[in-house]
Amino acid sequence: MEWWIGEYGGGYGGGGRGDGGSRAREGPGLSSKTSCHYLLAEERVVQQRHQEQPPPQQQQQASTAAGGGTAQHPPGPSSSLEAPPDTSARRMSPAPAPLRLAADMVAATVSERIRSGGAAGLPLEAADRQGWAPSYAVANCYQDGSCGVGVHSDRLTSLGPAPIIASLSLGATRTFRLHLQQRVQLRGSRGANAGSTVDSTGPGGAAGSSSAAAAAADVARVDVELPHNSLCIMWPPCQEAWKHEIPKTTKPFPTHPSTGSTRYNLTFRRHKPEWEARAPLCRCGRRAVMKARQPKAALDGSPSCTLRYYYTCDSSKGPPCGFWQDGPSLAL
Numbered sequence: 001m002e003w004w005i006g007e008y009g010g011g012y013g014g015g016g017r018g019d020g021g022s023r024a025r026e027g028p029g030l031s032s033k034t035s036c037h038y039l040l041a042e043e044r045v046v047q048q049r050h051q052e053q054p055p056p057q058q059q060q061q062a063s064t065a066a067g068g069g070t071a072q073h074p075p076g077p078s079s080s081l082e083a084p085p086d087t088s089a090r091r092m093s094p095a096p097a098p099l100r101l102a103a104d105m106v107a108a109t110v111s112e113r114i115r116s117g118g119a120a121g122l123p124l125e126a127a128d129r130q131g132w133a134p135s136y137a138v139a140n141c142y143q144d145g146s147c148g149v150g151v152h153s154d155r156l157t158s159l160g161p162a163p164i165i166a167s168l169s170l171g172a173t174r175t176f177r178l179h180l181q182q183r184v185q186l187r188g189s190r191g192a193n194a195g196s197t198v199d200s201t202g203p204g205g206a207a208g209s210s211s212a213a214a215a216a217a218d219v220a221r222v223d224v225e226l227p228h229n230s231l232c233i234m235w236p237p238c239q240e241a242w243k244h245e246i247p248k249t250t251k252p253f254p255t256h257p258s259t260g261s262t263r264y265n266l267t268f269r270r271h272k273p274e275w276e277a278r279a280p281l282c283r284c285g286r287r288a289v290m291k292a293r294q295p296k297a298a299l300d301g302s303p304s305c306t307l308r309y310y311y312t313c314d315s316s317k318g319p320p321c322g323f324w325q326d327g328p329s330l331a332l
C-alpha cells in the first residue's frame, strides 16, 4: 500500500487533524500521509476545469435550492475542524489498480445493502437508490497511536447533502468515535435519532453487521472499533447529525501482522459537481462552503425532520470574511 499512500511523504501525527485545526499541509488542502485519487475519468475532467477556470461570479446571488435569500444571521455553529477531502482543494492522482478493485467491491457492498432494503428510511438521493458508485477515494495513513484525525464532519460542498461515505480500514485496529450533533427523526423510524447512520461490517464483509450507533440510540458518543478489512458505511445523515474522529491514543491497540501499528483508511466518496457549482462566492471572493445547520436546542429539543444547510466563508483558506447565506433544506 505504501507505494501510493505515502505519496506526499512526511508525517501526519504531530500537527495532524487532531490538533485543533492547525493541520500540517503540504499541498492544497492535503496533509502529508493523505492522498486523493479519482476513480472516474469525469472526475479528472472536473478537477482540470477547477484548476483552469476561476469560479463564476455569483457573489450576489440568492441562495440556491429550497433555502431562502441572503440573511443577516450570525455565523452558524463554530466552524468544525473539517477533513481535507473537499474536491475543491484537491490534488488528485489516478487511482492505481488495487484501489479501483477495492472501490468496485465497496460499491457492490453498499449497492447490495441499498437493494436489499438495508438503507430503508434513510434520506438517500434518487441516483444512489439505483446503485451507488464512488467517484474518488481519499487515503489516510496512521503510522501509530500518535496519529489521528480530529473531530469533524466531511465537507458537504462537493459531496452534496446527505452523502454516502464508505470507509475501508486496513492494518491496525483503531477506534472510530462519533459525536452526536443533532437528533434526526428518520421517515418510518420510531426513535428520535440518526440511529442507523453508521454501519460497520466486520472482516470479510460478514453479514450481520453491527450497527453500533443504532444500539446506542440515546447516547451522544459512540465508539466503533475498526479492524483490518472492515467496512464502515457512513449513511446519511451521518455527516449532518454526527461528527467523527480517530482519536490519538497512548493505549495499546491491536496491531496487524503485515502493517504493525500502522492503519490505512480508504474513504470512497461521490463528488457531485452540480452541488459544488451551487455554492456562492463569499465576500472575499472564495467559494463558500456548505454546512449542515444544527438547531441550538439540537440535543435536548424534539428531533428534526428536516436537514438544513447554510453557506459560509471557507475559514480553512484564510481569515473568514463573515459571509453567511441560507442554503437548501431537505425534508426527511
Ligand SMILES: O=C(O)CCC(=O)C(=O)O
Binding pocket: 083, 084, 085, 138, 140, 149, 154, 167, 176, 244, 245, 246, 265, 267
Ligand atoms: O480514518 C478514518 O477512519 C476516518 C478518516 C476520515 O474521517 C476522513 O478522511 O475524513
Ligand SMILES: [Fe+2]
Binding pocket: 083, 152, 153, 154, 244
Ligand atoms: Fe471524515
